Amino acid sequence: MTESLNQVLAQVDRGMEESLGRLFALLRIPSISAQPKHAGDCRAAAEWLRKELADLGFEASVRETPGHPMVVAHDDKPSSGPHVLFYGHYDVQPTDPASLWHTDPFAPTLTRSVDGRQVIVARGASDDKGQLMTFIEACRAWKRVHKALPIKISVLIEGEEESGGVNLMPFLKANAQELKADVALICDTGMPNRTTPAITTGLRGLVGDEIELQCASHDLHSGMYGNAARNPIELLCTILGNVRDATGRVKLPSFYDGVQEPAETVRAQWRAIFPNDDLTLGPVGLSQAAGEQGYSAVEQVWARPSYEINGISGGYEGEGFKTVLPAKAMAKVSFRLVPGQNPEKIRDAFRAYVKSHLPPDAKVTFTPHGASSGFAVPQDGPYLKTALKALSDEWNTEAVSIGCGGSIPVVAEVKEALGLDSLLIGFAQDDDRIHSPNEQYGVESFHKGVRSWVRVLAGLSALA
Amino acid sequence: MTESLNQVLAQVDRGMEESLGRLFALLRIPSISAQPKHAGDCRAAAEWLRKELADLGFEASVRETPGHPMVVAHDDKPSSGPHVLFYGHYDVQPTDPASLWHTDPFAPTLTRSVDGRQVIVARGASDDKGQLMTFIEACRAWKRVHKALPIKISVLIEGEEESGGVNLMPFLKANAQELKADVALICDTGMPNRTTPAITTGLRGLVGDEIELQCASHDLHSGMYGNAARNPIELLCTILGNVRDATGRVKLPSFYDGVQEPAETVRAQWRAIFPNDDLTLGPVGLSQAAGEQGYSAVEQVWARPSYEINGISGGYEGEGFKTVLPAKAMAKVSFRLVPGQNPEKIRDAFRAYVKSHLPPDAKVTFTPHGASSGFAVPQDGPYLKTALKALSDEWNTEAVSIGCGGSIPVVAEVKEALGLDSLLIGFAQDDDRIHSPNEQYGVESFHKGVRSWVRVLAGLSALA
Known part of the structure; x- marks a missing residue:
């Protein structure tokens, strides 16, 4: 196995120039999903990917949706290991403001960043074309060396991740039989620093609410009524300014019910990577973690509501x-x-708190804005352990489980529609400027990203 | 004296039809001071008033300022009583939104309000053309009957009260010698209900401040930083939402230093007029006074900061x-x-309170917006007593001293520039809709307003 693996890794190294060439070709397609004038470019990107996958021996097709098309590809010839479903997206964010770009966003450029890293600058370099190509190029190296993939692989690449993604869930449900697999692999996340590989095993959910308070029937003159007429801004401030206690803890009853502390081993890994909060907060001009006392900034973002x-x-x-x-x-x-937290229960608790603080003259109107649960990959599953081992081998540094303070909707969607757990593996850096001008992706992220996937696939093929 | 006075009052009654005609003529001039296109109308209103005053025997002139002109008039032939300076303003508020007016704002109309009162509907009917004409028509009646005013009278009518009034103070200072008198009479206030005449003896001052909080160096994604990065909105809410304690009292240190409780006799008068808060708050859709516990809504507005x-x-x-x-x-x-409260000390106390609640990562910027002291007429002066008696006689109801929750800048300005105390006497009603569409002034306000001034002038003439 080791010899077999090393041959594939050597092929990755030999082929890196060509791999970068293919990535650049994809980056040149301005597949901005939010802008109707780029609909043709989105289809071109899908078609480009279909052809690449077909050339690699996948059964690949471009599939229609009410929006931009999906790319679906399968290679189920291998007989060992689990069957994986790889997910990525070919669409990119708009580029405005154009004036802040140093180069054409769709003319990918190799340059060096301030810290000396060699980087690829282009819209989509990191999010998600560079990342998804790490997987495809890993497949290519396997095929080149061994004429076969090590495990069964299905690929699903969507074109609306940056513009709402409303067609993904119906597509998953309509094609659930075809897309079934044992685990999903998603390459849309990052590493906590330059050297430590990571798998994102926790994502936060979100529940949003809009609150409108009305007191008097119309705007009043503060001279004629100031003091006597209830001021809804002051009332709103008093209510919303006292949701946390002095230690930063949210005071809503039952708010922390079901919340699990991160395992001490995981906390220790995080402490090793982020020995102080300045690493997290310094880049945005802050120095002190503002949430619950007793938790570091990273813990507050990755593991606390x-x-x-x-x-x-x-x-x-x-x-x-x-x-x-x-x-x-x-x-x-x-x-x-x-x-562990239930979005609707949290919403109810918040609304009950607001109502309990309303004087008789104030009326409240609530408007809900979304509700999604947090997500966690069990720490003891075989896929996770195998993937962490593969990453540790490639980066020569122990790979860690990290959290993500935001949501990645596809994780919940493949779980609901296909019953699949996800392994979130990615190589982006916090300063890749995704969604911003001068988006970049490190050449090392790309190169070692491809090698990482080669090793992950090898590791998974060894599982029963 | 009584016979002399009764002759003048009878002349007021006889001449009411013509008095209304003159008021309507002034109301037809669209003297909106805030709109440059109406500059000519403002000058026309000033000229109209100059002519009326000159026809009454005043030495009257239109006087230039950097903005709209002033009208100044003097009649110093009488030898008895104090010399009064009457102040009013001929300019009016804009009329938008035009669609909400039931009649042309500059085509004054007599109609009946829902409660059966006969009212004059026009922009400026109450604020301030109707009110200032009560004084001029009172002078006219004295002149008609006795060929002379009962006391020396100077008149100052400005044209920028509704648009900042920045030229008044320089004008007062530049013409202080000419405008000197014993007391100022100002007709720009109202009555607490339909039947109780009032003199406004307390005005609130104002200190305004703008506060901007900055935490992170730029806007952040709440997924990537939520909890760990200080949220300036939440911080602002916590600070501003806790300025009052649970009883509605402002917690700033020394905030209430120097604040006088209203005299018990005055409070008793107010309670008689406003036996419950519903009279004050009901019309704006509220039922409970929101300020300090232990004070009625009217006390909170008239006598409390x-x-x-x-x-x-x-x-x-x-x-x-x-x-x-x-x-x-x-x-x-x-x-x-x-x-009793010092605006700058209050501003300092507020800013110190804000700063004391800032965590290290938050920066604050303050921008001052105005600072004026509250104002009180001594309750035991001879002019006030005389004027209250005159009003009580006219309305057959004991006149009361009331407060005003807002500011009337001219009061402080005549005090500073001319050394004059003011008597604020007016006949407007809370539902006159000043500054709003369908502004109105009761025909009774106008008629009994003229008669009230006839009596006030008679009363003042009897003083040494």
């Missing part, structure tokens, strides 16, 4: 001053949830 | 939801002040 006010509005917001005592005030609030 | 949040803004305020963790949040805050 949050409370945020995402927007607030009321009264006079323009230049100068108006002595208005407004009738209404509004805020948008959200809670990031960890596994 | 307030704390208001007049505007707040931060994060995403549009349709739908964004998972932004913003870098900044802003609020506009004001305190209405009563006599």
Whole structure:
């Protein structure tokens, strides 16, 4: 096995120039899914991928949806190991503001970043074309050396991840039989620093709510009514400004029910990577973790539920001053949830808290904005252990399980539609500027990313 | 004296039809000071008033300022009593939204309001053309009957009260010698109900401040940072939502230093007029006084300092939801002040309170918005007593001293520039809709207003 693997890794190294060439070809296609004028480019990217996969021996097809098409490919000839479903997306974010790009976003360029890393600059370099190509090039190296993949592989590449992705779930459900596998592999995440490989095993969910308070029937003059008429902005501030206690803990009853502390071994790994909060907060101009006392910044983001006010509005917001005592005030609030928390119960607890603090003259209107649960990969499954081992071997550093403070909808969708757990493996860096001008992807991320997948596939093929 | 007075009052009654005709003529001039296209109309209103005053025997002139002109008139032939300076303003508010007016705002119309009162509907009917004409028509009746005023009278009518009034103070200072008198009479206030005449003896001042909090260096994704990065909206809410204690009292140190309780006799008068808060709050859809416990709604507005949040803004305020963790949040805050409070000390106390609640990662920027002291007329002066008696005689109801929750800048300005105390006497009603569509002034307000001034002038003439 080792010899077989080493041959494939050597092929990756030999073929890197050509691999980069193919990535650049894909990056040149401006497949911006949110902009209708790029619909043809989205289809071109799908077609390009279909051809690459077909050339590798996959049964590959471009499949229609009500939006941009999907690429589906299968190679079920191998007989050993589990059957994996790889997921990626070929669409990219819009590029505005154009003036902030140093080079054409769709003319990929090799350059060196300030820290000396060699990087590929282009829209989609990291999110997600560079990442998805690490997997395809790993498959290519296996095929080149051994004329076969080590395990059964299906590939699903969508074109609407950056623009709502409403067609993915129906497509998964409609094609559940065809897309069934043993585990999903998703390459859309990152590493906690330059040297430590990682698998994302926890994602936070989200429940959002909009709250509007009304007191008087119309805006009043603060001279004629100030003091006597209830001020809805002040009331909103008092309610929303006291959701956490002085230690940063959310005071809603039962808020932490079901929340699991991260395992001490995992916390120790995180502490080793982030010995202080400055590594996390310094780049955004902050120094102190603002959430619950007793948790580091990384723990607060990866493993603890949050409370945020995402927007607030009321009264006079323009230049100068108006002595208005407004009738209404509004805020948008959200809670990031960890596994074990029930979004609807959290919403109910929040609304009950607000209502319990309303004086008789105040009316409240709530508008829900989304509800999704947190997600966790069990730490003791064979796929996770195998993949961590493969990554550790490639990077010569112990791979870690990390969290992600945000949501990746496809994880919940493949679970619901196909019953699959996901392994989230990716090689992006925090400073890759995804969704921003001058998006980049390290050449090392790409090269060692391809090699990592070669090793993961080898590892999985050894499982029963 | 009584016979002399009764002759003048009878002349008022006889001449009411013509008095209304003159008021309508003034109301037809669209003297909107805030709109440059109406500059000529403002000048026409000033010229109209100059002519009326000159026809009455005043030495009257239209006087230039950097903005709209002033009207100044003097009649110093009488030898008895104090010399009064009457102040009013000929300019009016804009009329938008035009669609909400039932009649042309500058085509004054007599109609009946829902409660059966006969009212004059026009922009400026109450604020301030109707009110200032009560005084001029009172002078006219004295002149008609006795060929002379009972006391020396100077008149100052400005044209920028509704648009900042920045030229009044320089004008007062530049013409202080010419405008000197013993007391100022100002007709720009109202009555607490339909039947009780009043003199406004307390005005609240105002200190406004804008507060901007910044935490992170730029807007963040709430998934990547939510919990760990300080949320400036939440911080702003916590700070501004806890300025009052649970009893509605402002917690800033020394906030209530120097604040006088209203005299028990005055409170008793107020209680008689407003036996419950519903009279004050019911019309705006509220039922409970929201300020300090232990004070009625009217006491909270007329005699107690307030704390208001007049505007707040931060994060995403549009349709739908964004998972932004913003870098900044802003609020506009004001305190209405009563006599005894120092605006700058209150501002300092507020800023110190804010700063004392800032975590190390938060930066604050303050922008001042105005600072004026509260104002009180001494309750035992001879002019006040005389004027209250005159009003009581006219309305056959004991006249009361009332407060006003807002500011009337001219009161402080005539005090500072000319050394004059003011008597604020007016006949407007709370439902006159000043500054709003379908502004109105009761025919009774106008008629009994003229008669009231006839009596006030008679009363003042009897003083040494």
